[in-house]
Amino acid sequence: xxxxxxxxxxxxxxxxxxxxxxxxxxxxxxxxxxxxxxxxxxxxxxxxxxxxxxxxxxxxxxxxxxxxxxxxxxxxxxxxxxxxxxxxxxxxxxxxxxxxxxxxxxxxxxxxxxxxxxxxxxxxxxxxxxxxxxxxxxxxxxxxxxxxxxxxxxxxxxxxxxxxxxxxxxxxxxxxxxxx
Ligand SMILES: CC(C)(COP(=O)(O)OP(=O)(O)OC[C@H]1O[C@@H](n2cnc3c(N)ncnc32)[C@H](O)[C@@H]1OP(=O)(O)O)[C@@H](O)C(=O)NCCC(=O)NCCS
Numbered sequence: 001x002x003x004x005x006x007x008x009x010x011x012x013x014x015x016x017x018x019x020x021x022x023x024x025x026x027x028x029x030x031x032x033x034x035x036x037x038x039x040x041x042x043x044x045x046x047x048x049x050x051x052x053x054x055x056x057x058x059x060x061x062x063x064x065x066x067x068x069x070x071x072x073x074x075x076x077x078x079x080x081x082x083x084x085x086x087x088x089x090x091x092x093x094x095x096x097x098x099x100x101x102x103x104x105x106x107x108x109x110x111x112x113x114x115x116x117x118x119x120x121x122x123x124x125x126x127x128x129x130x131x132x133x134x135x136x137x138x139x140x141x142x143x144x145x146x147x148x149x150x151x152x153x154x155x156x157x158x159x160x161x162x163x164x165x166x167x168x169x170x171x172x173x174x175x176x177x178x179x180x
Contacts, residue, residue, distance in 0.1 A: 001081055003088040006042035006054065011035045013051040014042055017071050026106065027069055028131075043088045045072060045081045052076040055085040057092050057101075060126045063152040065093045067103040086114045090148070100149040102127060108144040116146040123147070125155035133160040 006014060015032045022029040035042070038056065045053030055070035067089050072081040093101050102124050105111055121128060124145060132138055160166075 001045060001047045001052075001079065001084060003043050003045050003084050006039050006044045008036060008039055010042070010044050010051060010054075011039055014039075014044065014054045014069075017051070017054050017073060018069050020074070021071050027071060030069060042069070043085060043092065045085055047076065047081075053081045053085055055089050057089045059096060059098070060130075061156045062097050062099060063154065063156070064100050064102060064124070064126055065096065065098040066127060067101060070103075082110065083114065086111075098149070100147055100152050102145065102147045104143040104145055106143055108146060111146050114148075116148045119145045119147040119151065121145045123151050126152065126157050129155060129157040129160055129163075133162060133166055138166060 011032060014035050015030065018027050018030050018035075021027040038058075041056040041058055043055055043057075044051045045055075053070075053072035053076065056068045058066045058068055060066070067086070070082065070085055070089070072085070090101060101116075102119070103111060103116065104121075104127070108116075108118060121132065121141065124147070127145075132141070135141070
């Protein structure tokens with residue numbers, strides 16, 4: 001079993017691996033075009049030339065990267081493949097001199113074993129601005145935020161347009177208009 005950087009012909013296998021766990025919400029669904037576009041983020045796990053696992057590292061900047069879409073085929077789990085994928089993605093983060101690696105998961109125990117610890121979602125504003133703000137489960141998120149490394153001290157992405165409303169506060173535009 002070994003890991004390597006993904007190439008475009010791997011996209012179909014990666015898509016199938018992710019689909020197997022996106023139906024129940026374990027993984028975020030990724031379309032085939034999206035995987036092709038971001039294939040350079042992916043590492044695959046191979047056994048006898050067959051792809052049996054994958055994982056991706058999304059780069060925000062040297063302050064933050066995120067492990068996403070990490071999975072091993074059900075029949076190949078429990079043999080060290082998941083650990084190999086995390087190790088390869090951490091090596092990629094190190095190559096890019098990233099200070100903090102984050103992820104959101106419903107399997108925190110696996111990632112504790114890989115050196116991650118639980119964080120607050122609010123510690124990772126870039127993740128909120130990129131994905132969470134558009135998620136229907138924003139106010140009832142059941143995923144655990146986890147990090148390895150130094151928490152980011154800033155966000156590189158701008159606040160999304162719906163940010164003020166999402167936080168439960170919105171300026172009374174009507175009052176402002178009528179009082180003029
Ligand atoms: C999570 C997943 C990637 C782990 O892959 P794997 O190949 O089974 O993991 P490994 O065999 O490398 O396990 C490494 C260690 O983690 C432990 N581990 C594996 N899955 C675990 C889990 N769900 N909870 C707690 N510990 C777990 C193993 O016991 C092993 O411990 P050890 O080093 O002390 O022996 C795999 O179960 C999977 O694809 N799950 C479905 C998709 C998913 O949940 N992805 C993560 C969502 S963010």
